[in-house]
Amino acid sequence: MNRVAVKRAALLVLGCAALSLVLAEDAGIDLPHSKITATFKQESVPVEAPFKKFSGHIRYDASNPAGASASIDIETGSFDLGDPSYNAEIRKQAWFDSSSFPFASFRSTSAKAISPTRFEVTGSLYIKGRSLTVTVPVTIVAAGLSTAFDGTLPVSRKAFAIGDPTWNDVIEDQVNVHFHLVNASPSN
Amino acid sequence: MSSNPHASTIVAGSQTHYTRTAVGLHWLIAALIVVALVVGWTMTDMPVSPQKLKFYNWHRWVGITVLWLAALRILWRVTHRPPDMVAMPAWQRIAAHALHGVLYLLMLAQPISGWIYSNAAGFPIVYLRLIPLPNLVAKNPQLAESWQQVHETLGMVLAIVVVVHLLAAVKHHLIDKDDTMRRMLRWLP
Numbered sequence: 001m002n003r004v005a006v007k008r009a010a011l012l013v014l015g016c017a018a019l020s021l022v023l024a025e026d027a028g029i030d031l032p033h034s035k036i037t038a039t040f041k042q043e044s045v046p047v048e049a050p051f052k053k054f055s056g057h058i059r060y061d062a063s064n065p066a067g068a069s070a071s072i073d074i075e076t077g078s079f080d081l082g083d084p085s086y087n088a089e090i091r092k093q094a095w096f097d098s099s100s101f102p103f104a105s106f107r108s109t110s111a112k113a114i115s116p117t118r119f120e121v122t123g124s125l126y127i128k129g130r131s132l133t134v135t136v137p138v139t140i141v142a143a144g145l146s147t148a149f150d151g152t153l154p155v156s157r158k159a160f161a162i163g164d165p166t167w168n169d170v171i172e173d174q175v176n177v178h179f180h181l182v183n184a185s186p187s188n
Numbered sequence: 189m190s191s192n193p194h195a196s197t198i199v200a201g202s203q204t205h206y207t208r209t210a211v212g213l214h215w216l217i218a219a220l221i222v223v224a225l226v227v228g229w230t231m232t233d234m235p236v237s238p239q240k241l242k243f244y245n246w247h248r249w250v251g252i253t254v255l256w257l258a259a260l261r262i263l264w265r266v267t268h269r270p271p272d273m274v275a276m277p278a279w280q281r282i283a284a285h286a287l288h289g290v291l292y293l294l295m296l297a298q299p300i301s302g303w304i305y306s307n308a309a310g311f312p313i314v315y316l317r318l319i320p321l322p323n324l325v326a327k328n329p330q331l332a333e334s335w336q337q338v339h340e341t342l343g344m345v346l347a348i349v350v351v352v353h354l355l356a357a358v359k360h361h362l363i364d365k366d367d368t369m370r371r372m373l374r375w376l377p
Contacts, residue, residue: 043245044317047310048327082310082329089236170238 029056033182036074041172053078058149058183065113070121072106094164101128127160143182153177203271205374213261214372217254217295224250225347248306248313251299258295274366287353294346301342305335
């Protein structure tokens with residue numbers, strides 16, 4: 001083998017490695033291991049229900065937490081209250097209006113380290129055609145080969161016009177969105 | 189037969205009526221059971237609305253109230269001798285005891301089955317919007333389905349048993365013309 005062939009082979013290997021890194025970074029959220037749920041209170045009774053479908057990317061480098069970014073899209077029609085009639089209700093115009101607004105999204109704009117295992121993400125929360133700037137503290141948890149990002153984001157239903165006002169005396173305005181998001185591991 | 193059936197059953201050392209506490213608990217629980225059954229049957233057919241959620245919570249609170257009142261009542265029953273039964277055929281006495289046993293059992297079992305069903309369906313119970321009760325089971329849709337059946341079936345059985353109990357009391361009063369019903373309603377003519 002001549003030197004040129006060796007160089008080419010080395011470049012090819014490096015190129016593949018780089019590509020696989022890029023792909024790993026872009027593998028997105030590992031849906032089966034991740035969870036997004038909402039808890040709300042109806043007449044003081046805490047009720048928790050999951051969003052079954054969501055996708056997104058979280059980029060986080062421990063050596064540069066301020067460079068962290070997150071982009072999440074949740075299918076509003078995948079909210080499962082465990083009962084078909086309530087699931088139909090929540091998709092209606094007065095609530096999520098899922099036919100007009102199938103996705104609720106979060107796009108980060110900045111991040112700030114709090115501690116080695118916590119950082120704060122600020123970004124825009126889009127629900128039902130409205131956008132609000134929110135800041136959410138995120139805890140970093142080891143999850144096997146990958147990393148999980150955990151946190152809770154309080155959301156006001158009123159701020160996003162979610163829900164007919166006639167329900168206000170049975171369902172509290174504040175809904176807490178809990179997330180446990182696992183980045184797909186590089187081996188995937 | 190005595191011409192005054194009201195006095196005929198008085199035996200030395202025994203009472204003719206239940207204690208005021210037992211009578212109070214009996215009628216309070218009876219009223220709450222009727223409310224729980226009516227609200228329970230109404231709410232399941234209601235369209236999704238805030239009122240439906242309220243009905244479900246009221247139903248839960250009434251049921252939990254029946255549960256602790258029934259526990260109190262059973263405690264009272266075992267510590268206070270009930271009035272003697274009026275003379276009647278043995279099969280009627282046995283049937284009455286059996287029916288009362290089933291009623292006591294259902295007063296406990298029906299609220300507990302509802303509590304389990306509610307928890308399995310993902311709804312903890314916050315009694316009167318004030319006291320969070322412990323979850324008896326974790327959220328589990330399959331379990332919720334089974335306990336829904338148990339709760340509905342026991343509800344039906346409870347309704348039937350209550351009606352039989354009521355008809356038997358009325359039969360004793362109007363047909364047998366004995367003191368059975370007066371033990372629980374002393375002012376009855």
